[in-house]
Amino acid sequence: MITLSDYLILSAIVFCIGLAGIFINRTNIITLLMCVELMLAAVNTNFIAFSYFLGDYTGQIFVFFVLTVAAAEVAIGLGIVTLVYRNKGSINIDVTNSLRG
Protein backbone atom coordinates (compact mmCIF):
# COMPACT_ATOMS: atom_id res chain seq x y z
CA MET A 1 0.00 0.00 0.00
CA ILE A 2 1.02 3.61 -0.46
CA THR A 3 1.55 5.25 2.89
CA LEU A 4 1.36 8.85 3.95
CA SER A 5 5.12 8.98 4.31
CA ASP A 6 5.55 8.07 0.62
CA TYR A 7 3.61 11.16 -0.39
CA LEU A 8 5.43 13.32 2.16
CA ILE A 9 8.87 12.20 0.99
CA LEU A 10 7.89 12.66 -2.66
CA SER A 11 6.78 16.22 -2.01
CA ALA A 12 9.92 16.87 0.03
CA ILE A 13 12.01 15.77 -2.95
CA VAL A 14 10.08 17.99 -5.36
CA PHE A 15 10.28 20.91 -2.94
CA CYS A 16 14.05 20.53 -2.70
CA ILE A 17 14.38 20.37 -6.47
CA GLY A 18 12.59 23.70 -6.64
CA LEU A 19 14.78 25.10 -3.88
CA ALA A 20 17.97 23.94 -5.61
CA GLY A 21 16.65 25.42 -8.84
CA ILE A 22 16.46 28.83 -7.21
CA PHE A 23 20.03 28.47 -5.97
CA ILE A 24 21.65 27.25 -9.15
CA ASN A 25 19.60 28.92 -11.86
CA ARG A 26 21.10 32.37 -12.04
CA THR A 27 20.03 32.95 -15.61
CA ASN A 28 16.70 34.73 -15.62
CA ILE A 29 13.84 35.73 -13.39
CA ILE A 30 11.21 33.67 -15.20
CA THR A 31 12.94 30.42 -14.25
CA LEU A 32 13.00 31.56 -10.63
CA LEU A 33 9.24 32.18 -10.76
CA MET A 34 8.73 28.70 -12.20
CA CYS A 35 10.80 27.18 -9.39
CA VAL A 36 8.56 28.92 -6.87
CA GLU A 37 5.54 27.42 -8.63
CA LEU A 38 7.11 23.96 -8.36
CA MET A 39 7.69 24.42 -4.63
CA LEU A 40 4.06 25.51 -4.19
CA ALA A 41 2.86 22.39 -6.03
CA ALA A 42 4.93 20.23 -3.66
CA VAL A 43 3.45 21.96 -0.62
CA ASN A 44 -0.05 21.49 -2.03
CA THR A 45 0.63 17.77 -2.45
CA ASN A 46 1.50 17.67 1.25
CA PHE A 47 -1.76 19.35 2.17
CA ILE A 48 -3.84 17.01 0.02
CA ALA A 49 -2.07 13.91 1.32
CA PHE A 50 -2.80 14.88 4.92
CA SER A 51 -6.37 15.77 3.97
CA TYR A 52 -6.91 12.34 2.42
CA PHE A 53 -5.25 10.28 5.13
CA LEU A 54 -6.86 12.14 8.04
CA GLY A 55 -10.28 12.48 6.40
CA ASP A 56 -10.44 16.25 6.83
CA TYR A 57 -11.40 18.58 3.98
CA THR A 58 -9.73 21.66 5.46
CA GLY A 59 -6.46 20.77 3.75
CA GLN A 60 -8.12 20.82 0.34
CA ILE A 61 -9.75 24.17 1.12
CA PHE A 62 -6.34 25.52 2.00
CA VAL A 63 -4.92 24.25 -1.30
CA PHE A 64 -7.72 26.12 -3.05
CA PHE A 65 -6.60 29.37 -1.45
CA VAL A 66 -2.95 28.65 -2.13
CA LEU A 67 -3.80 28.21 -5.82
CA THR A 68 -5.60 31.56 -5.79
CA VAL A 69 -2.68 33.38 -4.19
CA ALA A 70 -0.21 31.69 -6.54
CA ALA A 71 -2.19 32.79 -9.59
CA ALA A 72 -2.18 36.39 -8.31
CA GLU A 73 1.53 36.15 -7.59
CA VAL A 74 2.31 34.93 -11.09
CA ALA A 75 0.27 37.71 -12.69
CA ILE A 76 2.07 40.43 -10.74
CA GLY A 77 5.47 38.70 -11.01
CA LEU A 78 5.26 38.47 -14.78
CA GLY A 79 4.17 42.11 -14.87
CA ILE A 80 7.28 43.07 -12.94
CA VAL A 81 9.42 40.92 -15.26
CA THR A 82 7.98 42.74 -18.26
CA LEU A 83 8.74 46.09 -16.60
CA VAL A 84 12.33 45.04 -15.87
CA TYR A 85 12.77 43.98 -19.46
CA ARG A 86 11.33 47.26 -20.69
CA ASN A 87 13.64 49.33 -18.48
CA LYS A 88 16.85 47.28 -18.60
CA GLY A 89 16.53 45.46 -21.91
CA SER A 90 17.21 42.09 -20.33
CA ILE A 91 15.85 39.89 -17.55
CA ASN A 92 19.10 38.32 -16.45
CA ILE A 93 19.63 38.34 -12.72
CA ASP A 94 22.88 40.28 -13.23
CA VAL A 95 21.18 43.42 -14.52
CA THR A 96 18.78 43.72 -11.61
CA ASN A 97 21.42 44.89 -9.15
CA SER A 98 20.53 48.56 -8.85
CA LEU A 99 19.77 48.02 -5.16
CA ARG A 100 23.42 46.88 -4.70
CA GLY A 101 22.37 43.65 -3.05
Add this chain to the structure above:
Amino acid sequence: MEFEQILFYVFSFWLIASSLAMVFSRNTAFSALFLILSFFSAASLWLLLEAEFLAITLILVYVGAVMVLFLFVIKMLDIESSTLRAKFTGYLPVGIGVAIVVIAEMSLVLGSSQFGLGKVANPIRHSSDYSNITELAMELYTTYVYQFELAAVLLLIAIIAAITLIHRIDPRTKKQSIAEQVNTKASDRVRLVSISSPNKEDKK
Protein backbone atom coordinates in the same frame (compact mmCIF):
# COMPACT_ATOMS: atom_id res chain seq x y z
CA MET B 1 2.72 -4.90 -6.36
CA GLU B 2 -0.73 -3.44 -6.63
CA PHE B 3 -1.97 -1.46 -9.58
CA GLU B 4 -2.38 1.66 -7.44
CA GLN B 5 1.21 1.41 -6.29
CA ILE B 6 2.44 1.10 -9.86
CA LEU B 7 0.46 4.22 -10.76
CA PHE B 8 1.96 6.07 -7.82
CA TYR B 9 5.50 5.20 -8.81
CA VAL B 10 4.95 6.04 -12.48
CA PHE B 11 3.48 9.45 -11.66
CA SER B 12 6.17 10.15 -9.05
CA PHE B 13 8.88 9.25 -11.53
CA TRP B 14 7.52 11.66 -14.10
CA LEU B 15 7.03 14.36 -11.49
CA ILE B 16 10.62 14.17 -10.26
CA ALA B 17 12.12 13.67 -13.73
CA SER B 18 10.30 16.62 -15.26
CA SER B 19 11.12 18.82 -12.26
CA LEU B 20 14.80 18.02 -12.66
CA ALA B 21 14.57 18.64 -16.40
CA MET B 22 12.90 21.99 -15.70
CA VAL B 23 15.65 23.09 -13.33
CA PHE B 24 18.52 22.02 -15.56
CA SER B 25 17.10 23.11 -18.89
CA ARG B 26 18.89 26.08 -20.43
CA ASN B 27 16.03 27.09 -22.67
CA THR B 28 13.29 28.86 -20.72
CA ALA B 29 10.55 27.67 -23.09
CA PHE B 30 11.63 24.05 -22.48
CA SER B 31 11.57 24.76 -18.75
CA ALA B 32 7.98 25.95 -19.02
CA LEU B 33 6.98 22.84 -20.98
CA PHE B 34 8.64 20.55 -18.43
CA LEU B 35 6.83 22.42 -15.67
CA ILE B 36 3.56 21.69 -17.48
CA LEU B 37 4.47 17.98 -17.47
CA SER B 38 5.23 18.06 -13.77
CA PHE B 39 1.92 19.79 -13.06
CA PHE B 40 0.13 17.06 -14.98
CA SER B 41 1.89 14.40 -12.93
CA ALA B 42 1.05 16.23 -9.71
CA ALA B 43 -2.60 16.42 -10.79
CA SER B 44 -2.58 12.66 -11.43
CA LEU B 45 -1.22 12.09 -7.92
CA TRP B 46 -3.95 14.31 -6.52
CA LEU B 47 -6.50 12.16 -8.36
CA LEU B 48 -5.04 9.14 -6.56
CA LEU B 49 -5.65 11.02 -3.32
CA GLU B 50 -9.34 11.56 -4.25
CA ALA B 51 -8.96 15.32 -4.65
CA GLU B 52 -10.65 15.40 -8.03
CA PHE B 53 -11.75 19.02 -7.97
CA LEU B 54 -8.29 20.32 -7.12
CA ALA B 55 -6.66 18.07 -9.70
CA ILE B 56 -8.88 19.44 -12.44
CA THR B 57 -8.34 22.98 -11.11
CA LEU B 58 -4.59 22.50 -11.22
CA ILE B 59 -4.76 21.55 -14.88
CA LEU B 60 -7.29 24.22 -15.83
CA VAL B 61 -5.78 27.10 -13.88
CA TYR B 62 -2.09 26.28 -14.04
CA VAL B 63 -1.66 24.58 -17.38
CA GLY B 64 -4.49 26.47 -19.02
CA ALA B 65 -3.85 29.95 -17.71
CA VAL B 66 -0.65 30.42 -15.73
CA MET B 67 1.71 28.42 -17.93
CA VAL B 68 0.22 29.92 -21.07
CA LEU B 69 0.93 33.32 -19.51
CA PHE B 70 4.52 32.21 -18.86
CA LEU B 71 4.91 31.06 -22.45
CA PHE B 72 3.42 34.33 -23.71
CA VAL B 73 5.96 36.34 -21.71
CA ILE B 74 8.83 34.08 -22.80
CA LYS B 75 7.91 34.50 -26.45
CA MET B 76 7.22 38.23 -26.08
CA LEU B 77 10.49 39.11 -24.37
CA ASP B 78 12.72 37.12 -26.76
CA ILE B 79 15.16 35.93 -24.11
CA GLU B 80 16.36 32.85 -25.97
CA SER B 81 19.74 34.26 -26.89
CA SER B 82 20.61 35.63 -23.47
CA THR B 83 19.43 32.49 -21.70
CA LEU B 84 21.31 30.07 -23.90
CA ARG B 85 24.52 31.97 -23.34
CA ALA B 86 24.20 32.01 -19.57
CA LYS B 87 26.08 29.47 -17.53
CA PHE B 88 25.34 27.91 -14.20
CA THR B 89 27.42 29.79 -11.69
CA GLY B 90 29.45 28.49 -8.79
CA TYR B 91 26.29 28.03 -6.77
CA LEU B 92 25.68 24.64 -8.44
CA PRO B 93 27.56 22.41 -5.93
CA VAL B 94 26.28 24.40 -2.95
CA GLY B 95 22.70 24.28 -4.20
CA ILE B 96 22.80 20.53 -4.86
CA GLY B 97 24.47 19.93 -1.49
CA VAL B 98 21.84 21.93 0.39
CA ALA B 99 19.03 20.15 -1.48
CA ILE B 100 20.45 16.69 -0.70
CA VAL B 101 20.90 17.54 3.00
CA VAL B 102 17.34 18.90 3.20
CA ILE B 103 15.94 15.79 1.48
CA ALA B 104 17.87 13.53 3.89
CA GLU B 105 16.64 15.41 6.94
CA MET B 106 13.05 15.45 5.73
CA SER B 107 13.17 11.74 4.90
CA LEU B 108 14.33 11.01 8.45
CA VAL B 109 11.49 13.08 9.91
CA LEU B 110 8.81 11.95 7.47
CA GLY B 111 9.87 8.30 7.26
CA SER B 112 7.59 5.33 7.80
CA SER B 113 8.38 5.20 11.52
CA GLN B 114 6.52 8.48 11.96
CA PHE B 115 3.95 8.47 9.17
CA GLY B 116 3.83 4.81 8.15
CA LEU B 117 0.79 2.56 8.03
CA GLY B 118 1.18 1.80 11.70
CA LYS B 119 0.66 5.44 12.62
CA VAL B 120 -1.71 6.63 9.91
CA ALA B 121 -3.92 3.90 8.52
CA ASN B 122 -4.90 3.88 4.87
CA PRO B 123 -8.46 5.21 4.60
CA ILE B 124 -11.13 3.22 2.82
CA ARG B 125 -11.83 4.38 -0.73
CA HIS B 126 -15.14 6.14 -1.24
CA SER B 127 -17.83 4.52 -3.36
CA SER B 128 -18.46 5.66 -6.91
CA ASP B 129 -21.33 8.00 -5.97
CA TYR B 130 -19.02 10.05 -3.75
CA SER B 131 -18.67 13.62 -4.96
CA ASN B 132 -15.56 15.49 -3.91
CA ILE B 133 -16.82 18.79 -5.27
CA THR B 134 -19.99 18.61 -3.15
CA GLU B 135 -18.00 18.06 0.03
CA LEU B 136 -15.64 20.92 -0.82
CA ALA B 137 -18.50 23.24 -1.71
CA MET B 138 -20.29 22.48 1.57
CA GLU B 139 -17.19 23.56 3.46
CA LEU B 140 -16.29 26.45 1.20
CA TYR B 141 -19.69 28.12 1.15
CA THR B 142 -20.46 27.71 4.85
CA THR B 143 -17.41 27.71 7.09
CA TYR B 144 -15.02 29.47 4.76
CA VAL B 145 -17.32 31.82 2.88
CA TYR B 146 -15.63 34.94 4.24
CA GLN B 147 -12.18 33.73 3.17
CA PHE B 148 -13.66 32.76 -0.19
CA GLU B 149 -14.82 36.34 -0.76
CA LEU B 150 -11.46 37.66 0.40
CA ALA B 151 -9.82 35.45 -2.24
CA ALA B 152 -12.05 37.04 -4.87
CA VAL B 153 -11.02 40.53 -3.69
CA LEU B 154 -7.39 39.43 -3.79
CA LEU B 155 -7.75 38.38 -7.43
CA LEU B 156 -9.34 41.73 -8.25
CA ILE B 157 -6.43 43.54 -6.60
CA ALA B 158 -4.01 41.39 -8.58
CA ILE B 159 -5.73 42.32 -11.84
CA ILE B 160 -5.61 46.02 -11.01
CA ALA B 161 -1.99 45.83 -9.86
CA ALA B 162 -0.84 43.96 -12.97
CA ILE B 163 -2.60 46.41 -15.29
CA THR B 164 -1.24 49.41 -13.38
CA LEU B 165 2.29 48.04 -13.60
CA ILE B 166 2.21 47.35 -17.30
CA HIS B 167 0.06 50.17 -18.59
CA ARG B 168 2.16 52.85 -20.22
CA ILE B 169 0.58 56.30 -20.40
CA ASP B 170 0.78 57.61 -23.91
CA PRO B 171 0.80 61.43 -24.07
CA ARG B 172 -1.29 61.30 -27.22
CA THR B 173 -4.11 59.50 -25.43
CA LYS B 174 -7.31 61.49 -25.30
CA LYS B 175 -8.85 61.47 -21.88
CA GLN B 176 -11.58 63.04 -19.85
CA SER B 177 -10.93 65.48 -16.99
CA ILE B 178 -13.90 65.00 -14.73
CA ALA B 179 -12.99 67.82 -12.31
CA GLU B 180 -12.75 70.27 -15.16
CA GLN B 181 -16.07 69.07 -16.53
CA VAL B 182 -17.84 69.47 -13.21
CA ASN B 183 -16.38 72.91 -12.54
CA THR B 184 -17.39 74.28 -15.89
CA LYS B 185 -20.11 76.93 -15.81
CA ALA B 186 -22.52 77.58 -18.58
CA SER B 187 -20.91 80.94 -19.27
CA ASP B 188 -17.61 79.20 -20.18
CA ARG B 189 -19.20 77.24 -22.97
CA VAL B 190 -22.11 79.28 -24.32
CA ARG B 191 -21.90 82.89 -25.32
CA LEU B 192 -25.18 84.66 -25.84
CA VAL B 193 -25.03 87.17 -28.60
CA SER B 194 -27.82 89.52 -29.37
CA ILE B 195 -28.35 89.76 -33.08
CA SER B 196 -30.29 92.62 -34.41
CA SER B 197 -32.89 91.19 -36.68
CA PRO B 198 -33.52 92.91 -39.98
CA ASN B 199 -36.69 94.96 -40.18
CA LYS B 200 -39.85 93.34 -41.49
CA GLU B 201 -40.42 96.22 -43.78
CA ASP B 202 -37.15 95.54 -45.53
CA LYS B 203 -38.14 91.96 -46.30
CA LYS B 204 -41.21 93.01 -48.18
